[in-house]
Amino acid sequence: MAGNFSQRAExxxxxxxxxxxxxxxxxxxLSGDPASEALGKLMATMGADVIKVELPEGAASRHIGPTATxxxxxxxxxxxxxxxxxxxKRSVVIDYRTADGMARLRDLLRRADIVIxxxxxxxxxxxxxSPDDLRTDAxxxxxxxxxxxxxxxxxxxLVSSDLVGLALGGPLNSCGYDDHAIPPIRPGxxxxxxxxxxxxxxxxxxxxxxxxxxxxxxxxxxxxxxxLSVSAELANPYWFYPRVLVHRQTxxxxxxxxxxxALFATADDRYVYFALITAEQKPWQSxxxxxxxxxxxxxxxxxxxxxxxxxxxxxxxxQQIVEVFFLLQPAGExxxxxxxxGLPIGVLNAPEDLPLDEHLTARGFFVPVDDxxxxxxxxxxxxxxxxxxxxxAPITRAPRLGExxxxxxxxxx
Amino acid sequence: xxxxxxxxxxxxxxxxxxxxVADFCWMGVGSVAxxxxxxxxxxxxxxxxxxxxxxxxKLPLYKGESARNFGEEVVGADPDKGGLFNNYCRNKLGVTIxxxxxxxxxxxxxxxxxxxxVTENFAPGVMERWGLSYERIRELRPDVIxxxxxxxxxxxxxxxxxxxxxVVQAVSGLSYISGLPGKEPSGWGLSYMDNQAAFxxxxxxxxxxxxxxxxxxxxxxxxxxVETGIGLLGPVLLDVTVNGRVTxxxxxxxxxxxxxxxxxxxxxxxARGEDRWVAIAVFTDEEWERFADAIGRPEWTLDRRFxxxxxxxxxxxxxxxxxAAWTVRMDRYEVTKLLQDAGVRAxxxxxxxxxxxxxxxxxxxxxFFEMDHPVIGEARFxxxxxxxxxxxxxxxxxxxxxxxxxEFVFTELLGIGADEYAELASTGVI
Numbered sequence: 001m002a003g004n005f006s007q008r009a010e011x012x013x014x015x016x017x018x019x020x021x022x023x024x025x026x027x028x029x030l031s032g033d034p035a036s037e038a039l040g041k042l043m044a045t046m047g048a049d050v051i052k053v054e055l056p057e058g059a060a061s062r063h064i065g066p067t068a069t070x071x072x073x074x075x076x077x078x079x080x081x082x083x084x085x086x087x088x089k090r091s092v093v094i095d096y097r098t099a100d101g102m103a104r105l106r107d108l109l110r111r112a113d114i115v116i117x118x119x120x121x122x123x124x125x126x127x128x129x130s131p132d133d134l135r136t137d138a139x140x141x142x143x144x145x146x147x148x149x150x151x152x153x154x155x156x157x158l159v160s161s162d163l164v165g166l167a168l169g170g171p172l173n174s175c176g177y178d179d180h181a182i183p184p185i186r187p188g189x190x191x192x193x194x195x196x197x198x199x200x201x202x203x204x205x206x207x208x209x210x211x212x213x214x215x216x217x218x219x220x221x222x223x224x225x226x227x228l229s230v231s232a233e234l235a236n237p238y239w240f241y242p243r244v245l246v247h248r249q250t251x252x253x254x255x256x257x258x259x260x261x262a263l264f265a266t267a268d269d270r271y272v273y274f275a276l277i278t279a280e281q282k283p284w285q286s287x288x289x290x291x292x293x294x295x296x297x298x299x300x301x302x303x304x305x306x307x308x309x310x311x312x313x314x315x316x317x318x319q320q321i322v323e324v325f326f327l328l329q330p331a332g333e334x335x336x337x338x339x340x341x342g343l344p345i346g347v348l349n350a351p352e353d354l355p356l357d358e359h360l361t362a363r364g365f366f367v368p369v370d371d372x373x374x375x376x377x378x379x380x381x382x383x384x385x386x387x388x389x390x391x392x393a394p395i396t397r398a399p400r401l402g403e404x405x406x407x408x409x410x411x412x413x
Numbered sequence: 414x415x416x417x418x419x420x421x422x423x424x425x426x427x428x429x430x431x432x433x434v435a436d437f438c439w440m441g442v443g444s445v446a447x448x449x450x451x452x453x454x455x456x457x458x459x460x461x462x463x464x465x466x467x468x469x470x471k472l473p474l475y476k477g478e479s480a481r482n483f484g485e486e487v488v489g490a491d492p493d494k495g496g497l498f499n500n501y502c503r504n505k506l507g508v509t510i511x512x513x514x515x516x517x518x519x520x521x522x523x524x525x526x527x528x529x530x531v532t533e534n535f536a537p538g539v540m541e542r543w544g545l546s547y548e549r550i551r552e553l554r555p556d557v558i559x560x561x562x563x564x565x566x567x568x569x570x571x572x573x574x575x576x577x578x579x580v581v582q583a584v585s586g587l588s589y590i591s592g593l594p595g596k597e598p599s600g601w602g603l604s605y606m607d608n609q610a611a612f613x614x615x616x617x618x619x620x621x622x623x624x625x626x627x628x629x630x631x632x633x634x635x636x637x638x639v640e641t642g643i644g645l646l647g648p649v650l651l652d653v654t655v656n657g658r659v660t661x662x663x664x665x666x667x668x669x670x671x672x673x674x675x676x677x678x679x680x681x682x683x684a685r686g687e688d689r690w691v692a693i694a695v696f697t698d699e700e701w702e703r704f705a706d707a708i709g710r711p712e713w714t715l716d717r718r719f720x721x722x723x724x725x726x727x728x729x730x731x732x733x734x735x736x737a738a739w740t741v742r743m744d745r746y747e748v749t750k751l752l753q754d755a756g757v758r759a760x761x762x763x764x765x766x767x768x769x770x771x772x773x774x775x776x777x778x779x780x781f782f783e784m785d786h787p788v789i790g791e792a793r794f795x796x797x798x799x800x801x802x803x804x805x806x807x808x809x810x811x812x813x814x815x816x817x818x819x820e821f822v823f824t825e826l827l828g829i830g831a832d833e834y835a836e837l838a839s840t841g842v843i
Contacts, residue, residue, distance in 0.1 A: 155773070177593075187600070188590030227798045240792060241496030271583075359569040
C-alpha cells in the first residue's frame, strides 16, 4: 500500500490549517447553466470566493428539480439541482440588464480575478456589452465564457442542451445498446456540461499562470461543442488512423466490430462489469482458480483450456459458464473477491450504494453539510482532489437567492 | 542525434515553459493528463520501459490498415506506429529506463532531481517499490510536485483494487444512472472517466504549479478517479442523500427523457437513413410553439395532451411517436436546420467522420490539426478545445518514438558523458 500520504492529507484537511489552492481568488459567476455552475463549484470547493450574481428572478437552475422534500412550490431556495451545483458560493442579486446594474457589476469586476459567463454572441449583444468591454477597466480580469458553440463561427448562435450537445459533439454516437433499433442513449448527469466545465477550469488555470507572468487577464472562450468533439476517446483516433467508425454496444466500448458483452447480471439482480479477456495467462488463471474455489468452474480446468488458442476457439462456451458463475453470486461479493484476486471487476453501484461504501467511508469522501432541508446535516460529495500541502475548502450549503447581497454590495442592490 | 533536425527539442513557448516533468504516466488517464502540460510549454519527459510497452502503443489503431477492435493486438507490431499513443503523447519527449534495474532507478532519480514535477498513474505501491516515495522524491527536489493518479486514491481498503475507465464508471455510479428503465444500464461506450479523471489531474497539477509560483512550496497530489466520477453524478445524488430516494426499482434511469426539468419532446429521434438520429429538446411552451410552427403545425400538435409543457412531459410516449413519425422521413441535418432556424434546440447525432470531414463549426474553430510523424506520416490530432485571446498551445512535435530522446535527455539535459551513456545503452538500462 502507498505511504502515509493520505493520513497526512486527511489530518491536515481536518485541522483546516492548510491554505486552499484558490484562497486569493475572487470569482463572479453570471450564468446559471450547469457548465458555468460546475466551474464555479470547482473553484469554490478549492477555496475561491465565488459570488454568484443572479437576476432578481434567480438563476434558472433554482427552478429545476428535484426539490428538497417538503419545499413549497416555486421556492427558489429548495432546488437540489441548484444545491448540487452551487455549494460553497455566495449569492448577490444585481439586475445587470439595466444600465445601473451593469455599472454596478462592472465596478465589482474591477476588483475580481475571474468572471464566468455562459453567453452566445447574440446574448452578449442583447446585454449591450462584449467580453472585451468587461476588461476595459479591469486588465487583470479573466473572462471565462462557457457557451454552446463558442464566441464565433457559423453555429455560434445556435441553441443547445446537454442532450443536443452530446449528439452534435459526438460522444452520444458511442453510447447506447447493442440493439440499434434503440437510439443512442444519453449517459446520466449533465456530462456535456461537465466536460465543458473541466476544460473551462483548465482554461482558467492556464490564464492564471499566464497572468502570473504578464499581469494581464484575457478572454477564455470555451465551447461545449469543441469540448465534446474531442471527448469520445477512441472514436476520433479510429477515424484518424484506420479511418473506420465505431459502433455503440451495451455498456462497453463502441468498437469497429461487435465484441462480447461485459455486463453480467448477479444473484441479487444487480450487475457487474467485467471484460472477459482470455488471451493473457495470468488473469485467466486467476479467474479459473476463483471459479474453482466456488465450485462453479465447470469444465474450464480441462488442460485443453491452458492454450489461449483453444480458449479463443471456445470463447462463447467460456462466456456462458462465466455468466452462470456471476448469476449465482451477489454483486458485492463478486466485486470484492474478484478484485482481491487482481481482476479488474466493477460493481455497478447505484447512487444510494455510495455512502455505504467502506472505501469511500474510510477516505472520508462524503461530508456532512448543514443545508436547508429537514433531518440534516446531509451527505455531499467531497473534494475529488487532495494535496498534502493544501486543503479543499469546507463545503457549505448553496446560498439562498440574494443571501449575500448586502454583505457584498454594502447596501442597496 | 536526430536524423531529422525538426525532431530535436527546442525551447518551448507557453505559460508552462521552463517546467520539466518526469512523467511516469502510461495508459489513458495519465497520458491525457500530462498531454495538456506538454501542449502549453512544459518539457514533459515520458519515461517508458522497453520490456513493458505502453498499451496505447500496442492498440491496433494503425494508419492505412484495416479495422481491428482494440483488443486485437498484433504480436510484434512496431511500437512506433500506434496511432492512439501518438494522439496521447504529442509534444512530449520520450526516454526509456529499465526501472527493474538498480542502475535504472538511479538514472530515474537523476532525472527527477533535474525536474520539478513528477507524475505517475501506476497501481498504488509501484513507485514505492522503486524507492520513489514522496519523502524520497522531496529529498531529490525539495519543492517537487508529485502528482499521483489512481482509480481509488492512495489510501483506504480498496486502494489496491484494479481499475480502468469502465470499472471506474461502474463503481462511481455513472454507468448505473445511464440507460432505459427496466433494461440493463447502457452506461458508457467509451472510457469517459479516463478523460474526466485526466482533466481533474491536469487541473490539480496546474493548481500546485500556481501554488508553488506564489509560495515556493511543492506538494503531493492524490486524485481518485472513482471520487471524481461520483462528483459528476449530478443532482440525483442529492435526491438520494437529502431526500432519501432509492433509485433501484424505480423506473430509473429514464433513458433520453428527463425527470427534471419537464422537457418534452426530449429525445433522440430516428432520421432518414441507416442508424441516423437527431436530438430534439423542448423546455418551454414558447419553444413548443416555435417547434409546432417549424414543422407546419400538423393536426396532432393540437392534441389536448400536448397543450402544456407539463402535459407534454406526462404524455411522452404518445408525443414521441408523433415526433418520430415526422423526423423519420427527414435527413438529420434537415431537421437540425429547420428547428435551429426556429430557435429550437436540435442537433444531428454526429460520428467521427461527420465531425472531422463536414462540421463547419469545428472547421472554423480549428479544433483539429495535423502534424507529421516519422513512422505514421501525417496524422490528425484532437486539439485543446480552449480558445484563449493570448495564450497559445505550442504544438511542436508528434509523439516520441520509443526512446527517441534518450541521448538528448541523458547527455544534454542530465550531462551524462558519452562513455557512461554508451554503457547505459549496452547494458539495457535505457
